[in-house]
Structures are given as C-alpha cells and as structure tokens.
Amino acid sequence: MNTSTSLAVKPNSFWQKLKQQKALVLMSVPFLIHVIIFKYIPIWGWVLAFQNYWPGKSVFQQTWVGLDNFRDLFNDPVFYQVLRNTLAMSIIKLVMGTVASIALALIINEVRFMPFKKAAQTISYLPHFISWVVAANLVRDALSTDGGIVNDVLLSLNIIKEPIMFLGIPKLFWWIIGISHVWKEVGWGAIIYLAAIAGIDPSLYEAAVIDGAGRLKQMWYITLPSIRPTISILLIMNMGYLLSSGFEQQYLLQNGRVIDYARVFTIYELDYGIKMMRYSFATAVGIFRSVVSLVLVFAANQFAKRFGQEGLM
Amino acid sequence: MLLSVFLVLVTVSGTLAAQELKEFHVFMGEPLPDYPGSTIIGDIIRAETGVKLNREYLVGDLETKVGLMIASGDYPDMVIAAHFTSLLKDAGVLVPLNDLIEEHAPNIKRLYANHWEMLQQEDGNVYWLPIQAIPYGPDTSRYPSLGFFISKKVLKEAGWPVVKTLDEYFGLIEDYVKKHPTINGESTIGYLTLFDSWRSFATTNVPQHLMGYPNEGEFVPVLEQDRFVVRDYHTSNTAKAYYKKLNEMYNKGIVDKETFVMNYDQYIEKLSSGRVLGTFNQFWQLESAQNILLRDDPESIFVPFPVVIDGLVEEYQRDIPYVQSTQGMGITVSCKDPVGAIKYLDYLIREDTQRLIQWGIEGEHYEVDENGLYYRTDEQMALFRDPDWVQNVFGRQYFHNSFPSLRGVDENGNMFFPDTQPHLIYSSSHDSEKEVMDAYGVKSFSDLYNEPRERKYFPLWTITMPAGSPAHIEETRMKDVLNGYVPELVMSKPEEFEKVWANFVRDISPLMEKQMEVYQEGIDWRMENW
Incomplete structure (x- = not known):
C-alpha cells in the first residue's frame, strides 16, 4: 500500500528513509551478520566439489579435477533412483502433511468444548517431540507381522487373512514414510494454521451466519480463503526442501529389501560420499541439491504471484 | 619388584596421585555402556598407571562415525575403528609407532614380535596395535567362530x-x-x-x-x-x-x-x-x-x-586363531602425550596385567593347583558366569574389548583366556x-x-x-x-x-x-x- 507513496519521492529518499528507520535497521544488523557467517561464508566450501579432496592437506594443496565429480554423479544410475525417491517422498509428505494439518486445524477450530479442544491439540502435537530414533521403533513395532497392532486390527476385522509385512514391500515404503510423517507432524503443522484462523475477523462469520451459511459453508467461504496466504507462503518455503525430504526417518525405517525405494539424497551422500571419504563427491551432490532447490523456490514464487497470491519476494 | 616399588609410591602419594591423573580420550569402534566409574580391575589399573581414560564408545554406525571424524579434524588421543582403522591412517590421523615402541614400550615390542612383519604398512611404519597378540601359541575355544x-x-x-x-x-x-x-x-x-x-x-x-x-x-x-x-x-x-x-x-x-x-x-x-x-x-x-x-x-x-x-x-x-593385523588401536596426531599413551598400552599388554584382566586376583578370583595350572572354584566360577557382574563389577570388557590384549598359551602353559584353559573348557561348562x-x-x-x-x-x-x-x-x-x-x-x-x-x-x-x-x-x- 505504501508503494504508491515511495514511487513519488525524490532520489535522495533512500537516505531519508534510512535515517527514519535507523532503529529498525540497526536491530536487523545482527541477523544479517548471522546469515552471512552461517549461510554465505560456508558456500566457499563448494570449491571442494571441483577438487579431489583428501583430508590432512590444505584446500590449496588438493588436486583440481574440474567437473569430474558432477560427471560421475550424472553418470551414476543410482542417482536417478535417488532423485525419484527424494522427489516422490517429499511430494507425498508435503501434500499429505499440508492437507492433514489444514483439516485438523479446521476441525479443532470448530470444536466448542474447550477441554476436549485442548486435549485433542496436545495429543496430536506430542509425537512431534519424539525423536525419529524412538518414533521409528514405534512404527516398526506397530507394523510388525509378529503381534503388531496394525496387522492385529486388520486380522480381527477379517480384512486380511495373513499378516502383511508392510516394511518389506518396496512399493509401500513411500506411503509408510508419508503416513508416519503425518502421524508425527500433523498436530505441530496445525498450530500455525490455527493461529492464522484465530486472526480472522469474527464479523465475517457473523455476516455469513446472517446470510444463512452453515458450518461447512463458513469453513469453505471464510476460513479457507482467509488462511490462503499462509498456505501459499508455507508451500513456497517448503518447495526449497523438496530435495531434502529428511534423513533419519528413511534411514531408520529402511532395510535391505526396500533400499531401491528408500534411498534419498542424504543417505546417498552418506553411503557413496562420506563413508568412502569421497568428500568432494558428496559436496557435488550438495551443490546439485541447492541449485535445484533454488530454482524450485523461485518457480513456486512466480506461480503463486501469477495466481494472485502475495509471494515471498 | 618394580611393581611393589610402584605400589608403595602410589600408597605414599595417595591422595596427591588421585588428583594428578593423566587423562586420555579414547574412541572405541564398538558399542558398550559407559564405564561404571569404578571396577575391581579398573581401580587397580588406575592406581598403578595414574591414567584416567575418557572413553567414547560407538553409538550408531561406525563407518559414518569414522567418515565424520576424519572430515571434522577433531580426533581423540587414541582410537580404534575396527575394519576402518586403515582409513584413519590414509587420512594421516595416526602417528607412526615404531620409534615410540622402540624407546618406551619394551613389552609391546616383545609380545608383538611374532606379528611385526604383518603390522608394517607399505611405508615400513606401524600405525596400530591389533587387539590380540598371540605371543606363545594358539588356543581353542568352547565355541567355534x-x-x-x-x-x-x-x-x-x-x-x-x-x-x-x-x-x-x-x-x-x-x-x-x-x-x-x-x-x-x-x-x-x-x-x-x-x-x-x-x-x-x-x-x-x-x-x-x-x-x-x-x-x-x-x-x-x-x-x-x-x-x-x-x-x-x-x-x-x-x-x-x-x-x-x-x-x-x-x-x-x-x-x-x-x-x-x-x-x-x-x-x-x-x-x-x-x-x-x-x-x-x-x-x-x-x-x-x-x-x-x-x-x-x-x-x-x-x-x-x-x-x-x-x-x-x-x-x-574353523579358523586358526589369527591376529587381525589390519586393524587395531592407534595414537592420533591430536594426542599431546604420545609417550604417556604408549606407556599405558605397554602396561596393559604385560602378562601380569593381562592375567589381572582375564583371571583376576589370585586367591580371590582364581586358584593355582600343584602343577601351576590356574582354575576356579565353583563359587568363583559362578561369579564369572554372571555377565552383569563381569562387566560392571569386575570390569573385564572395559580393559579387554578394543584394547591390545594377549591370547593363547602364556609363558607357563596356562591360557590367557580362562574360557580356553583346556582342562577347564569342559569342566567349566554349564x-x-x-x-x-x-x-x-x-x-x-x-x-x-x-x-x-x-x-x-x-x-x-x-x-x-x-x-x-x-x-x-x-x-x-x-x-x-x-x-x-x-x-x-x-x-x-x-x-x-x-x-x-x-x-x-x-x-x-x-x-x-x-x-x-x-x-x-x-x-x-x-x-x-x-
């Protein structure tokens, strides 16, 4: 809104404005320094990707190999498998996680009985605080064929005749990751949407009620459109993590049987990079991920702007 | 003789020594619960050497741990990393031990003599001590490998x-x-x-x-x-x-x-x-x-x-007991007192220390018969059959696993491992x-x-x-x-x-x-x- 005023001011307005907002600028300096130190200076380490790095020697004594590490990467058949798995699991997690969190936020928001509302919210976000090391064992136990609760329930409902070895079916692995992610993060994810919902002007609802809108219509026509900016901003930010898709979860739930579907970039960097002391190769993989993530974030941002949403940048 | 002098010294300087313990940080490539702080053999070893170990046992995956350790440049004083020890050497983390052993570790030199050629790397140096040396001859065990x-x-x-x-x-x-x-x-x-x-x-x-x-x-x-x-x-x-x-x-x-x-x-x-x-x-x-x-x-x-x-x-x-010459405990470039470290290892490998770690204290944990052969009474045997006691009270695992130790027959015809004492394998079985x-x-x-x-x-x-x-x-x-x-x-x-x-x-x-x-x-x- 204030863009219209700033367009009209004189050239030296930058300094005027700076002076005006001196306090704010000063306060943001420490954060800027923090970002430079921890996010920009380490980028210098990317030179490793163009060397054949060997520990114990300084960076300048290493042999330079040009783009060999990237060539190795793109010639590696495992790479394409890893790319597929990472994208698939990220998208499953993103879509299922977002939909489930929004749904939970909407439902919790409609509950009028406070003690139940509080209890439901607490119970749903508690798993977030369990580390994956513990959570993975819970998932393993629940899915076990030897007295696991999921198989027991399915058996007693006569839906299946034989216990299913869920963790041993390669094609199911992505979905187990998705569902266990939802179980663990749904409540935590809902908090931010609940906060956004709390900020909606109550008079909108009152007007809707007068116009004869029921609960569902209120959700559809008022709540959802009001939190649309929050949803799109979170989606744009999450785009940057599409090529990350976690590490512990896959690492702890995988087994030899499903490795073709379980290996994601972080595990690949570990198995084919750090464990073999191929630090340069691992760096090259990291660069590839960063560049693709950046492209994805920009693309999502443009996309959101085109559809009339406020972007991040 | 030397030992008794040492003991006197230790008792005399008593509390003083307790405060002046030398500390070494050791990483061991196998999982074990943290050291209980005080064990029967551990207390004796600490009193005799004046060394306190800060132990770090493996949590998670060893290969990852070693990779990260090398990448970070942050090393313990002593390290053993099973199959991946050679990676540490390749990365220049380990110091050559030849001169240290020659000057300060007569027991290591003597007891590893049989295996010396196997331990030398291509550059002629020795970088680690395998966890077992067989100085006098092999043994057989109750269970095959x-x-x-x-x-x-x-x-x-x-x-x-x-x-x-x-x-x-x-x-x-x-x-x-x-x-x-x-x-x-x-x-x-x-x-x-x-x-x-x-x-x-x-x-x-x-x-x-x-x-x-x-x-x-x-x-x-x-x-x-x-x-x-x-x-x-x-x-x-x-x-x-x-x-x-x-x-x-x-x-x-x-x-x-x-x-x-x-x-x-x-x-x-x-x-x-x-x-x-x-x-x-x-x-x-x-x-x-x-x-x-x-x-x-x-x-x-x-x-x-x-x-x-x-x-x-x-x-x-079945395999003949062999020395895993390609892995063992080494001293890293971060160690400030390599002489102290090698002396500690030299003390551990000595026959009498090994006897203490494996058999215990004579009269308390084992007996000697008229032929000079060691054995354990039924009560002593019962103690050693309780894995919790052996680990947490006696402390065997904390000085045997990962550390250089002796195996096979000793100089008097007894076995270093009580489990493999030939006349005891059968009689000490369940x-x-x-x-x-x-x-x-x-x-x-x-x-x-x-x-x-x-x-x-x-x-x-x-x-x-x-x-x-x-x-x-x-x-x-x-x-x-x-x-x-x-x-x-x-x-x-x-x-x-x-x-x-x-x-x-x-x-x-x-x-x-x-x-x-x-x-x-x-x-x-x-x-x-x-």
Missing part, C-alpha cells in the same frame, strides 16, 4: 544326530516345527537369518561356508596349481542351492516372515526367547542371546554344526552344555568341527579397498545389489525363483572385477611377504 546353530531341544528329541548337510539341518527343524507348532504359547520360529545393515553378512556369507571355507569375506581364494586365485562365490551353484532352500523353507513358513526387516535387537530378542530353532551366524553375534538362554532357559541353547551343501564337501570352517558334549562325545563344541587348515594369507576380508577408489565404489554397489536381491530370492514364489536368480546373476556379475584385482594383489603380496 561360526556355524549353523540348532536348538538343543531339536537335537535331543531327534536322538542327538550329527548334522552334516543343509538338507539334514532343515529336515530336523521342519520335523520339530510340525510336532511343536508353539513354544511357551507363542508360534515356533523355525529359522532366522540376520539381515540388519552391515550385519547382513550373516546371511550372504553362508555359501562360502557351505563350500567348506572359513570366513574369507566376499570372495574365496581357491588353491589352483600352487597359487591362491580369488574367485566369486555369490553366483556359484552352492549359493543358488542355498537360496533355493531358504526360498522353499520360507514358503513353507519355516523361515520367519519378518527375518529380512528385523534389526539386530529384535534378532537377539527372538533368539533369547527360546522360540527359535535355528540360525546361521558367527558366534560373537549371538553370544549375548546364548548367555541369556544359559541363564533362563538352558534347554533351548544353540549348538553349532559345520553344515555343508552336500556330502561331497570336506569342511574346514550342565546343559555338558549334556550335549557328552551326547556327541566331545570336550568342546569346536571338536564337532574338522581341524583348521593353515593358509598363510588368511583371511581375505582384512584386505581393504583403497578409500574412494573405483574398486571401493564397486564394492558398495555389489553389496547394494546383494542386499536388494537376497530378500527377493528367499521371499519370491517358488516358481519365480529361477527368474529372480537369473536377474541377480545378470546384475551382480559385472560388479566384481575391480575388487577381485585388489584382493588378488593383496593375497599375492601376503604369500610373498608374510
């Missing part, structure tokens, strides 16, 4: 048969499962095979043993016209027959449905429940379950047999173990096996691929293929087995050549230089 283990219950019911072939082994298990579908109210598990991450060798190493070999690793050196030639066994007919048998047993419900997705903790839990009838493994991997069974359910203990693929194979699966030994007319389970064969290079698996080399990448790929296909081979429908096997051979065959070259070079070098 590996085998097809079968529950005592099965053998007893079948009238103590000698199990020789894979068909006989699974035949016995199948019969027993039919007769006893449940044990203690839970379903009987016919066969378990361990497949958890790096421990999956317990499943994939088996074909070489079915061919009669001891543990060589991923390939076997075959004697062809006076030369050991490295050959693949993963695609052999024996491997095919083995996986086909597992496939058949899986489809009959004998092999546990969960076997390929369970982790090591679940494996041990199942074994120690007494529901499992059979498993193949190296003994150290199931030793903890066996100890629990001996205490809680002695009729369900596991008995090892040298099972082979058919009656034509003559096995020599009654349940004795019953099995009596039934087969042997004095130790190792006697169920043929005598080992001398092979100078042994074993192949201690040759490592140069870090990050094409052979190293090929090795990781090959293991990926192996780990991907083995569960499928076992769990597919019987009519699909041939197809899966053909795909497996197609995918794994091109991933061996570079490794075999490295192994062949290593074997040839060892045959010439050792």
Whole structure:
C-alpha cells in the first residue's frame, strides 16, 4: 500500500528513509551478520566439489579435477533412483502433511468444548517431540507381522487373512514414510494454521451466519480463503526442501529389501560420499541439491504471484 | 619388584596421585555402556598407571562415525575403528609407532614380535596395535567362530544326530516345527537369518561356508596349481542351492516372515526367547542371546554344526586363531602425550596385567593347583558366569574389548583366556552344555568341527579397498545389489525363483572385477611377504 507513496519521492529518499528507520535497521544488523557467517561464508566450501579432496592437506594443496565429480554423479544410475525417491517422498509428505494439518486445524477450530479442544491439540502435537530414533521403533513395532497392532486390527476385522509385512514391500515404503510423517507432524503443522484462523475477523462469520451459511459453508467461504496466504507462503518455503525430504526417518525405517525405494539424497551422500571419504563427491551432490532447490523456490514464487497470491519476494 | 616399588609410591602419594591423573580420550569402534566409574580391575589399573581414560564408545554406525571424524579434524588421543582403522591412517590421523615402541614400550615390542612383519604398512611404519597378540601359541575355544546353530531341544528329541548337510539341518527343524507348532504359547520360529545393515553378512556369507571355507569375506581364494586365485562365490551353484532352500523353507513358513526387516535387537530378542530353532551366524553375534538362554532357559541353547551343501564337501570352517593385523588401536596426531599413551598400552599388554584382566586376583578370583595350572572354584566360577557382574563389577570388557590384549598359551602353559584353559573348557561348562558334549562325545563344541587348515594369507576380508577408489565404489554397489536381491530370492514364489536368480546373476556379475584385482594383489603380496 505504501508503494504508491515511495514511487513519488525524490532520489535522495533512500537516505531519508534510512535515517527514519535507523532503529529498525540497526536491530536487523545482527541477523544479517548471522546469515552471512552461517549461510554465505560456508558456500566457499563448494570449491571442494571441483577438487579431489583428501583430508590432512590444505584446500590449496588438493588436486583440481574440474567437473569430474558432477560427471560421475550424472553418470551414476543410482542417482536417478535417488532423485525419484527424494522427489516422490517429499511430494507425498508435503501434500499429505499440508492437507492433514489444514483439516485438523479446521476441525479443532470448530470444536466448542474447550477441554476436549485442548486435549485433542496436545495429543496430536506430542509425537512431534519424539525423536525419529524412538518414533521409528514405534512404527516398526506397530507394523510388525509378529503381534503388531496394525496387522492385529486388520486380522480381527477379517480384512486380511495373513499378516502383511508392510516394511518389506518396496512399493509401500513411500506411503509408510508419508503416513508416519503425518502421524508425527500433523498436530505441530496445525498450530500455525490455527493461529492464522484465530486472526480472522469474527464479523465475517457473523455476516455469513446472517446470510444463512452453515458450518461447512463458513469453513469453505471464510476460513479457507482467509488462511490462503499462509498456505501459499508455507508451500513456497517448503518447495526449497523438496530435495531434502529428511534423513533419519528413511534411514531408520529402511532395510535391505526396500533400499531401491528408500534411498534419498542424504543417505546417498552418506553411503557413496562420506563413508568412502569421497568428500568432494558428496559436496557435488550438495551443490546439485541447492541449485535445484533454488530454482524450485523461485518457480513456486512466480506461480503463486501469477495466481494472485502475495509471494515471498 | 618394580611393581611393589610402584605400589608403595602410589600408597605414599595417595591422595596427591588421585588428583594428578593423566587423562586420555579414547574412541572405541564398538558399542558398550559407559564405564561404571569404578571396577575391581579398573581401580587397580588406575592406581598403578595414574591414567584416567575418557572413553567414547560407538553409538550408531561406525563407518559414518569414522567418515565424520576424519572430515571434522577433531580426533581423540587414541582410537580404534575396527575394519576402518586403515582409513584413519590414509587420512594421516595416526602417528607412526615404531620409534615410540622402540624407546618406551619394551613389552609391546616383545609380545608383538611374532606379528611385526604383518603390522608394517607399505611405508615400513606401524600405525596400530591389533587387539590380540598371540605371543606363545594358539588356543581353542568352547565355541567355534561360526556355524549353523540348532536348538538343543531339536537335537535331543531327534536322538542327538550329527548334522552334516543343509538338507539334514532343515529336515530336523521342519520335523520339530510340525510336532511343536508353539513354544511357551507363542508360534515356533523355525529359522532366522540376520539381515540388519552391515550385519547382513550373516546371511550372504553362508555359501562360502557351505563350500567348506572359513570366513574369507566376499570372495574365496581357491588353491589352483600352487597359487591362491580369488574367485566369486555369490553366483556359484552352492549359493543358488542355498537360496533355493531358504526360498522353499520360507514358503513353507519355516523361515520367519519378518527375518529380512528385523534389526539386530529384535534378532537377539527372538533368539533369547527360546522360540527359535535355528540360525546361521558367527558366534560373537549371538553370544549375548546364548548367555541369556544359559541363564533362563538352558534347554533351548544353540549348538553349532559345520553344515555343508552336500556330502561331497570336506569342511574346514574353523579358523586358526589369527591376529587381525589390519586393524587395531592407534595414537592420533591430536594426542599431546604420545609417550604417556604408549606407556599405558605397554602396561596393559604385560602378562601380569593381562592375567589381572582375564583371571583376576589370585586367591580371590582364581586358584593355582600343584602343577601351576590356574582354575576356579565353583563359587568363583559362578561369579564369572554372571555377565552383569563381569562387566560392571569386575570390569573385564572395559580393559579387554578394543584394547591390545594377549591370547593363547602364556609363558607357563596356562591360557590367557580362562574360557580356553583346556582342562577347564569342559569342566567349566554349564550342565546343559555338558549334556550335549557328552551326547556327541566331545570336550568342546569346536571338536564337532574338522581341524583348521593353515593358509598363510588368511583371511581375505582384512584386505581393504583403497578409500574412494573405483574398486571401493564397486564394492558398495555389489553389496547394494546383494542386499536388494537376497530378500527377493528367499521371499519370491517358488516358481519365480529361477527368474529372480537369473536377474541377480545378470546384475551382480559385472560388479566384481575391480575388487577381485585388489584382493588378488593383496593375497599375492601376503604369500610373498608374510
């Protein structure tokens, strides 16, 4: 809104404005320094990707190999498998996680009985605080064929005749990751949407009620459109993590049987990079991920702007 | 003499010494609970050396830990990293020990003398001390290092048969499962095979043993016209027959449905429940379950047999105790007092310290008979049969595991390990173990096996691929293929087995050549230089 005023001011307005907002600028300096130190200076380490790095020697004594590490990467058949798995699991997690969190936020928001509302919210976000090391064992136990609760329930409902070895079916692995992610993060994810919902002007609802809108219509026509900016901003930010898709979860739930579907970039960097002391190769993989993530974030941002949403940048 | 002077000194300076302990940070590549702070032998060792160790035991995956340690440049004073010790040397983390040993460690020099050539790396330096030295001669132990283990219950019911072939082994298990579908109210598990991450060798190493070999690793050196030639066994007919048998047993419900997705903790839990009838493994991997069974359910203990693929194979699966010359404890460039560190290790390896760690204090933990042979009374034996006491009160594991130690016969004809004292192996066995030994007319389970064969290079698996080399990448790929296909081979429908096997051979065959070259070079070098 204030863009219209700033367009009209004189050239030296930058300094005027700076002076005006001196306090704010000063306060943001420490954060800027923090970002430079921890996010920009380490980028210098990317030179490793163009060397054949060997520990114990300084960076300048290493042999330079040009783009060999990237060539190795793109010639590696495992790479394409890893790319597929990472994208698939990220998208499953993103879509299922977002939909489930929004749904939970909407439902919790409609509950009028406070003690139940509080209890439901607490119970749903508690798993977030369990580390994956513990959570993975819970998932393993629940899915076990030897007295696991999921198989027991399915058996007693006569839906299946034989216990299913869920963790041993390669094609199911992505979905187990998705569902266990939802179980663990749904409540935590809902908090931010609940906060956004709390900020909606109550008079909108009152007007809707007068116009004869029921609960569902209120959700559809008022709540959802009001939190649309929050949803799109979170989606744009999450785009940057599409090529990350976690590490512990896959690492702890995988087994030899499903490795073709379980290996994601972080595990690949570990198995084919750090464990073999191929630090340069691992760096090259990291660069590839960063560049693709950046492209994805920009693309999502443009996309959101085109559809009339406020972007991040 | 020197010791008593030292003791006097220690008592005199008493409290002063307690405050001036030298500290070393040690990383050990195996998991163990944190040191309890005070143990019987630990307190003596601390008083005599004035050294306090800050121990860091492995949590998680060793290969990852070592990779990260090297990348971070943050090293402990002393380090031992099992199979990955050589990576530390390649990265320049370890200091050469030759001069330190020459000047400050007469005992190390004397006791490792037999193995000195094996320890020298290509540059002529020694970088680590293997966890075991055999200065005077080898021993035999109660259990062989590996085998097809079968529950005592099965053998007893079948009238103590000698199990020789894979068909006989699974035949016995199948019969027993039919007769006893449940044990203690839970379903009987016919066969378990361990497949958890790096421990999956317990499943994939088996074909070489079915061919009669001891543990060589991923390939076997075959004697062809006076030369050991490295050959693949993963695609052999024996491997095919083995996986086909597992496939058949899986489809009959004998092999546990969960076997390929369970982790090591679940494996041990199942074994120690007494529901499992059979498993193949190296003994150290199931030793903890066996100890629990001996205490809680002695009729369900596991008995090892040298099972082979058919009656034509003559096995020599037992190995002669050998020194793992390619791994051991080293001192890093971060250590500020390498002389103090080597002196500490020199103290640990001395015969009298070793006797303290293994046998304890004379008159309290062991006795000496008129011939000078050590033995333990029934009460002493009972103490040492309690694993909690040995670990947390006595403290054996904290000074034996990972640290340089002595093995075999000592200078007086006793064994360094009480477990291997020949006249004690049988008499110190549990009654349940004795019953099995009596039934087969042997004095130790190792006697169920043929005598080992001398092979100078042994074993192949201690040759490592140069870090990050094409052979190293090929090795990781090959293991990926192996780990991907083995569960499928076992769990597919019987009519699909041939197809899966053909795909497996197609995918794994091109991933061996570079490794075999490295192994062949290593074997040839060892045959010439050792």
